[in-house]
Amino acid sequence: MKHIILFISLLAPVLANAGPSTEVAWTPETLNLVKKGDLAKGKKLAESCAGCHGENGVSALSEYPSLAGQVANYTYKQLMDYAKGHRVNTLMTSIAGGLSEQDAADLAAWFSSLTPPPAKQGDKELAKAQQLVEAGDGKRIIPPCFTCHGGNGRGEKMDVPALAGQQADYTANTLLAYKKGERHNDIYSRMRLIVQQLSHDEIKELAQYYQQMH
Numbered sequence: 001m002k003h004i005i006l007f008i009s010l011l012a013p014v015l016a017n018a019g020p021s022t023e024v025a026w027t028p029e030t031l032n033l034v035k036k037g038d039l040a041k042g043k044k045l046a047e048s049c050a051g052c053h054g055e056n057g058v059s060a061l062s063e064y065p066s067l068a069g070q071v072a073n074y075t076y077k078q079l080m081d082y083a084k085g086h087r088v089n090t091l092m093t094s095i096a097g098g099l100s101e102q103d104a105a106d107l108a109a110w111f112s113s114l115t116p117p118p119a120k121q122g123d124k125e126l127a128k129a130q131q132l133v134e135a136g137d138g139k140r141i142i143p144p145c146f147t148c149h150g151g152n153g154r155g156e157k158m159d160v161p162a163l164a165g166q167q168a169d170y171t172a173n174t175l176l177a178y179k180k181g182e183r184h185n186d187i188y189s190r191m192r193l194i195v196q197q198l199s200h201d202e203i204k205e206l207a208q209y210y211q212q213m214h
């Protein structure tokens with residue numbers, strides 16, 4: 001907890017100059033919209049996502065993220081961010097642009113109801129990544145990933161995504177996108193500031209680590 005408070009206090013100067021990272025605000029109305037997402041409608045809408053994100057929301061392609069078991073608020077926020085131009089991707093921008101807020105809530109509820117992707121077998125020791133996930137690095141002011149993403153990597157609190165079982169190539173790419181500032185839809189720059197401190201090798205190892213987490 002101490003780490004987090006220190007960390008957040010260090011963000012203040014960055015925040016002062018930053019434009020909005022998102023238009024999603026976690027008001028009671030928005031939280032309720034997602035909570036009450038219609039599973040049957042979400043399931044129907046999700047048929048058009050299966051070609052890329054997999055039949056049951058478990059992607060078969062290493063650069064396409066799995067959506068199954070994802071925290072619903074997180075999925076809703078990403079869809080809105082793509083739709084409003086706060087997160088940019090050639091494929092997702094136009095797809096999300098065609099969704100209403102209600103559609104996004106229904107899809108988010110549906111995907112969160114599905115079984116999360118299974119852990120992939122790994123053959124390597126990932127000691128460095130484990131250290132960062134469990135203990136962080138005080139010298140570089142990196143808080144342990146688990147404090148936000150959960151001890152089991154299933155995400156937590158409000159809009160923090162699950163990472164366990166996620167395609168490692170996708171995870172590494174999106175972390176690099178935060179590092180380069182190409183992805184900037186994280187509220188309070190929470191991820192950008194952390195990733196800035198990570199080397200490319202650490203990013204790759206962390207992506208592998210989470211793919212293997214069960």
Ligand code: HEC
Nearest residue numbers: 045048049052063064065075078079088089091092095107
């Ligand atoms: C043509 C392929 C394609 C289709 C169809 C597609 N997606 Fe995607 N989706 C992608 C790719 C590629 C990414 C990763 C983009 C990036 O890095 O920003 C992505 C990312 C996402 C993300 C962000 C995931 C995360 O972990 O941050 C969400 C949410 C998402 N898609 C939802 C959907 C939904 C819902 C549909 C159907 C309505 C859909 N997608 C249809 C290719 C597709």
Ligand code: HEC
Nearest residue numbers: 132143144145148159160161171174185186187190191206
């Ligand atoms: C202070 C809380 C916090 C900490 C600590 C944290 N994260 Fe995050 N992370 C977030 C939030 C919040 C998001 C969602 C941001 C958004 O809305 O785009 C996120 C997003 C991500 C994503 C994008 C997931 C996706 O599906 O696209 C990855 C990957 C990630 N974090 C990895 C890590 C790793 C690895 C660490 C440790 C080195 C870490 N995070 C530490 C809060 C945190």
